[in-house]
Amino acid sequence: MERIELTAAWAEGQEVLAEVTKESGVRASKCYQCGKCTAGCPVAFAMDKTPREIMRLVQLGLMDEALQSQTIWLCASCDTCSTRCPREVDIARMMETLRIIAKRKGFVAEKKMDLFHDLFLKSVEKNGRVHELGLILGFNIYGMQPLKDAHFGPSMLLKGKLSPLPHTIKDNGEVKKIFANVRKRGGKL
Amino acid sequence: MKYAYYPGCSLSSTGVEYDISTKKVAESLGIELWEIPEWNCCGASSAHLTDHLLALALPARNLAIAEEKGLDVAIPCAACYARCKATEVEVKDSKEMQKTISEVIERQYTGKAQARALLDVFVNDLGLQSISTLVNKPLKDLKVVSYYGCLLVRPPRLGFDDAEDPQSMDKLIEALGGTPVDWAFKTECCGAAHATTKSEVGFPMIEKILTAAKEAGADCIATACPLCMSNLDMRQTQVGAKYGKNYSLPVFYFTELMGIALGLNPEELGISKHFVDALGIVKKLNEAAGRRDTA
Ligand code: SF4
Ligand code: SF4
Numbered sequence: 001m002e003r004i005e006l007t008a009a010w011a012e013g014q015e016v017l018a019e020v021t022k023e024s025g026v027r028a029s030k031c032y033q034c035g036k037c038t039a040g041c042p043v044a045f046a047m048d049k050t051p052r053e054i055m056r057l058v059q060l061g062l063m064d065e066a067l068q069s070q071t072i073w074l075c076a077s078c079d080t081c082s083t084r085c086p087r088e089v090d091i092a093r094m095m096e097t098l099r100i101i102a103k104r105k106g107f108v109a110e111k112k113m114d115l116f117h118d119l120f121l122k123s124v125e126k127n128g129r130v131h132e133l134g135l136i137l138g139f140n141i142y143g144m145q146p147l148k149d150a151h152f153g154p155s156m157l158l159k160g161k162l163s164p165l166p167h168t169i170k171d172n173g174e175v176k177k178i179f180a181n182v183r184k185r186g187g188k189l
Numbered sequence: 190m191k192y193a194y195y196p197g198c199s200l201s202s203t204g205v206e207y208d209i210s211t212k213k214v215a216e217s218l219g220i221e222l223w224e225i226p227e228w229n230c231c232g233a234s235s236a237h238l239t240d241h242l243l244a245l246a247l248p249a250r251n252l253a254i255a256e257e258k259g260l261d262v263a264i265p266c267a268a269c270y271a272r273c274k275a276t277e278v279e280v281k282d283s284k285e286m287q288k289t290i291s292e293v294i295e296r297q298y299t300g301k302a303q304a305r306a307l308l309d310v311f312v313n314d315l316g317l318q319s320i321s322t323l324v325n326k327p328l329k330d331l332k333v334v335s336y337y338g339c340l341l342v343r344p345p346r347l348g349f350d351d352a353e354d355p356q357s358m359d360k361l362i363e364a365l366g367g368t369p370v371d372w373a374f375k376t377e378c379c380g381a382a383h384a385t386t387k388s389e390v391g392f393p394m395i396e397k398i399l400t401a402a403k404e405a406g407a408d409c410i411a412t413a414c415p416l417c418m419s420n421l422d423m424r425q426t427q428v429g430a431k432y433g434k435n436y437s438l439p440v441f442y443f444t445e446l447m448g449i450a451l452g453l454n455p456e457e458l459g460i461s462k463h464f465v466d467a468l469g470i471v472k473k474l475n476e477a478a479g480r481r482d483t484a
Binding site: 023042043045046074076077078079080082083090096097099100103110112113116117118120121124128129130132152155156159160161167169170171172174175177178179181182185187188189 | 198199201202203205227228229230232234235236237238239240241242243246247250289292293294295339340343344345352353376377378380381382383385386387389390393394423462464
């Protein structure tokens with residue numbers, strides 16, 4: 001039989017758990033596993049682990065399992081779970097924090113979603129605003145699906161809904177500085 | 190009444206008619222909107238998934254500019270509103286966070302300038318009474334389901350309306366002479382960017398909402414969010430084709446419905462920019478009104 005080193009795994013889990021708790025301010029121990037979060041979650045149908053299961057994994061310190069789940073990427077940040085939890089656990093904030101830490105550790109279960117948000121923020125850092133046409137084109141090109149949704153393009157341009165050029169704000173230096181200052185404080189952007 | 194105005198990125202592209210109708214309606218109602226000069230993107234809905242401090246700092250810069258002017262900020266987009274409100278509340282709750290954020294944005298923001306949803310401003314500051322006295326083309330017999338979406342009234346402690354069964358948009362529709370239709374999907378999430386990034390998850394979410402609106406017997410949907418609008422309007426035919434359904438359900442920004450009821454020209458409100466035809470239903474409304482007038 002294979003020997004499993006429980007103590008070391010447990011210790012590592014506890015370390016990550018402490019990190020998650022500190023960053024999110026959410027105390028997973030408050031959850032009493034009623035499942036109300038899962039019942040109302042509009043994305044539960046597509047998740048590999050339900051929101052309640054994620055909370056259980058976190059309670060047990062089984063952090064790798066939580067961090068590698070698809071769930072934390074599929075969560076739409078709709079706040080339904082946090083609004084309804086009888087124990088006032090901010091599950092949505094937990095999902096968000098797990099995702100940030102997963103990314104830091106190189107666990108990215110949903111590469112395309114991650115790409116979308118990266119391109120979004122790049123556009124903001126560069127122009128101060130999101131350039132939607134650039135974002136969609138970039139997403140579809142990097143995501144290797146250059147023709148996805150392309151049929152919307154011409155009518156969007158005609159309707160004046162997509163501008164071919166980015167709107168860059170004049171004080172864009174200020175926005176660049178915000179990104180730089182967040183990085184200085186340890187933000188991994 | 191004067192507010193700082195934060196349109197946000199979607200309102201200068203996919204949601205341009207929300208910007209146009211907001212400005213026209215505010216003007217008709219005598220509300221002055223001062224657009225924050227050189228406003229920046231608030232980071233919704235990407236920054237909060239990457240870095241919490243960045244997610245607070247991006248909206249904070251816009252709020253700080255409004256604070257210098259001594260104005261609260263009126264925000265049409267539900268997603269932008271949610272991010273701005275979250276920043277305001279964290280800054281108010283913690284002096285330490287206030288200091289950190291002011292250092293990051295290199296401007297002072299104390300939480301004094303409040304983030305306000307445009308719907309809240311219209312319904313609660315101006316008031317339904319004042320709005321209804323200005324209505325000259327009531328939305329008579331128009332059955333509307335109000336779709337608040339997930340972000341406008343959540344989390345409950347930040348909200349201006351009930352988080353499970355909000356009423357403000359329904360009451361507004363009523364004040365405009367329309368018929369609000371009750372349904373169970375007022376605050377259900379449309380999946381936001383999922384329709385773009387992972388359509389096998391996003392499309393079923395959209396399908397459920399459109400089907401529920403149809404089953405409730407609605408003539409149209411009212412919304413307060415440009416992302417909801419894209420999903421329900423721009424993708425309606427695409428989603429319908431996937432599930433073998435033909436919804437033909439016009440989707441309006443609530444500001445467009447206000448504009449129609451106030452007697453503004455639907456074309457000038459930007460209603461021709463929708464993907465699902467919405468002008469037809471407005472025309473029918475006007476014809477019915479014409480018949481009533483001559484009868
Ligand atoms: S609703 Fe709250 S208490 Fe119930 S399972 Fe979810 S997190 Fe735990
Ligand atoms: S915030 Fe995420 S986990 Fe919570 S209900 Fe919404 S999609 Fe589900």
